[in-house]
Amino acid sequence: MVGVIVGGNAAKGHRIICRPFQFATGDTQLPVTVTDQEITRLNEAGVKAVRFNIKRGGSEKLQYLESLAEQVYDLAKWHVELYVDSSELDNLKDRLIKLPAVSIDHLGLSKKGFKTLLWLVERGVKVKATGFGRVDFDVKQALQDVCKANPDALIFGTDRPSTRAPRPYSDDDIRLLIDALGGYAEKVFYDNALSLYQLSKTIDLAQ
Numbered sequence: 001m002v003g004v005i006v007g008g009n010a011a012k013g014h015r016i017i018c019r020p021f022q023f024a025t026g027d028t029q030l031p032v033t034v035t036d037q038e039i040t041r042l043n044e045a046g047v048k049a050v051r052f053n054i055k056r057g058g059s060e061k062l063q064y065l066e067s068l069a070e071q072v073y074d075l076a077k078w079h080v081e082l083y084v085d086s087s088e089l090d091n092l093k094d095r096l097i098k099l100p101a102v103s104i105d106h107l108g109l110s111k112k113g114f115k116t117l118l119w120l121v122e123r124g125v126k127v128k129a130t131g132f133g134r135v136d137f138d139v140k141q142a143l144q145d146v147c148k149a150n151p152d153a154l155i156f157g158t159d160r161p162s163t164r165a166p167r168p169y170s171d172d173d174i175r176l177l178i179d180a181l182g183g184y185a186e187k188v189f190y191d192n193a194l195s196l197y198q199l200s201k202t203i204d205l206a207q
Contacts (some may be wrong), residue, residue, distance in 0.1 A: 025046045025047070025048050025197045025199065026045075026046055026047045026048065026049075027047070027048070027049035027050070027051045027081045028042065028047050028049070028050065028051060029050065029051045029052075029053065029059040029060065030050050030060065030068065030072075031060055032060050032061075032064040032067065032068055034068075034071075036071070036075055039071070039072055039075050039076055039078075040075060040076065043075070043076035043078070047078070048076075048078055048079070048196075048197045048198060049072075049078050049079045049080065049081045049103070049197075050068055050069070050072050050078060050080055050081070051080075051081040051082075051083065052065060052080065052081070052082050052083070052084075053083045054082060054083060054084040054085075054088065055083045055084055055085055055109070056083070065080070065095065065099070066095065066098070066099065068080075069099045069100060069101075069102075070099075070100065073099075073100035073101060077101070077198060078101070079100075079101035079102060079103055079126070079196060080099055080101065080102050080103070081102075081103045081104075081105065081128075082096075082102065082103070082104050082105065083105045083106070084104060084105070084108070084109075085108070085109045085110050085113070086104075086108030086109060086110050086111075086112060086113030086114050086116060086117045087110050087112040087113040088113065089104075089108065089113045089116040089117055089120065090113060090116050093116055093119065093120055096120060096125060097120065097123050097124075097125070101126075101196075102120075102124075102125045102126065103125070103126035103127065103128055103155065103196065104117065104120070104125060104126070104127050104128065105128045105130060105131065106128060106130050106131030106134050106135065106159070107127060107128070107129060107130075107131070107132075107135055107139070107142050107143075107146070108127065108135075109131070109134055109135055109136070110135065110136050110137070111136055111137040114137065114142065114145075117146075118145060118146065118149045121146055121149040121150045121153045122149050122150060124150070124153075125153070126152075126153050126154075126155060126192070126196055127146050127153050127154055127155070128154075128155050128156075128157050129143060129146075129154045129155060129156045129157065129177060129188055130156070130157035130158065130159040131159040131162070131165060131169075132159075132167070132169070132173050132176065133159075133162065133165045133166050133167025133168060133169070134159075134165050134166065134167075139176060139180075140176060140179070140180040141180075143176075143177060143180040143181055143188075144180055144181065147181055147184050147188070151184055151187060152187070152192055152195070153192070154181075154187075154188040154192060155188065155192045155193045155196055156174075156177060156188045156189050156193070158173070177189075
């Protein structure tokens with residue numbers, strides 16, 4: 001699996017992300033006032049996505065989604081990561097499919113709007129197979145549905161430390177995914193993440 005650090009200040013105060021590295025990478029929240037120079041610096045340190053927390057707030061306003069998405073993609077080929085409830089996707093879908101690269105956290109969280117999530121997946125949007133204890137639907141079936149819509153879309157993550165999750169991550173989540181996806185599991189654990197986060201398949205884990 002590929003290590004990804006996610007947080008509102010993922011690029012600040014963490015030595016692991018303030019220097020270049022090959023294995024771990026990061027998503028961060030940024031203001032619309034961020035400079036090209038700062039994005040370039042963060043990219044060199046390993047950051048590969050800008051995050052919008054639509055579910056709980058605390059990130060840049062959604063009105064700046066397009067401009068920030070275009071800026072980070074043009075400069076560094078970053079994607080936009082959305083922490084959003086699927087029930088809100090119907091109002092956002094026409095905007096999202098126009099963005100250069102997008103991922104959605106925690107399988108979209110809710111059953112309401114899951115069909116819209118699949119519609120987006122068919123059009124290239126990625127989905128984080130994370131936070132299984134946060135969702136209100138059958139995880140196994142959801143994994144199979146997303147993988148069927150686009151085998152390149154799912155990226156597994158542990159969601160640690162599972163802050164505010166009704167049920168935190170456990171190793172049973174890995175077993176559930178393997179049981180659900182069989183031979184596709186390797187793509188979800190590894191290949192799809194390497195592609196999304198622009199990482200080499202020759203990562204040296206000893207470094």
